[in-house]
Amino acid sequence: MSKLSHLDDQGHANMVDVSEKQVTFREAVAYAEIQMRPETLALIVDKGHKKGDVLAVARIAGIQAAKRTSDLIPLCHPLMLSKVAVDLQPNYERNLVEITATCKLSGQTGAEMEALTAASVAGLTIYDMCKAVDKEMVIGSVKVLAKSGGKSGDWKVEK
Template structure:
């Protein structure tokens, strides 16, 4: 038998080269955590269909998120020799990246146990990507799943490990969404808008709606310095400095009249500007 099969690094092989589950009985219980990611590349029209909620199968991102969470919990049923684990957290975040015509999937798994959770994180990211593909394959047969990998893991003898060669954002920029900060009712106000004055209707969705404490906001155009998405955001922050944490997130998505746009996009009288965070859960 080849000596390569008996290399100590292959922990799932016994002394005779037979596949076996690693015995973790004597390992100490520590806090374990792993983060994995995957990407689904697609046509721009497909991404727009998903983000706008116009897909006939329903909320594609929400279904993919739940599929990823469920898959993490069933990893030992799918991957031979994986230990059944009592996960304490599974989070799956799907972030549309319109500038790259793709959706980024990030999965995080945690537990207090005797073995790592990187396989659970990888399984969550993979199945979420596969679910996205399955729901959209009828409208886009060119989709590509790629970049599935572990970004970070904590716990056990190996301590804290980070994929240094990763081409995506640094680990410190890949943290979860900021904690929700309550906005007191007296802090919420909307400026008086004269009847007939040109305005822009701003809408807040999902978690962002809870963070700012309102659904909609009428912005008077005559008070804007720039007639762009960034100009509206600047005006909102001037009125509500405590919104800075929410409206300056790099992952914040924007749409004008239900079309995904960037910060330099122009805005006109009567337009609907929507702000919403990426789909998250766990």
């Protein structure tokens, strides 16, 4: 088993030194979902919420969150992201919104944490905007779906 890269030989937390790593194109895709009552999903999709366009606000929140990941997670490197996209798709069969966040950059470390942060904050934003009408919403299935670039190469999982 590999040792944890964010711990030194004494077990103290530290930021990983990436200064010797090659700059490569990197991309990460993360997923989250927020389940809700059918009426809440209809309210969101029909843009009938008095607070405004829930999905538009969640998209902007996710993009902003990706850009601020290093401010939220102590040992993350600040990254110069070249692209952040947050896609929100209603799923009527399961009464939820599927959130997919994609982050791209050319750099020395990957963007998995940025994609995860974007997807998570988009879900939190939907919850915040809709909690008055549906207190039983559940945010879940937060995970990295794919990454490319860097020393460890490319990989992908299914939703």
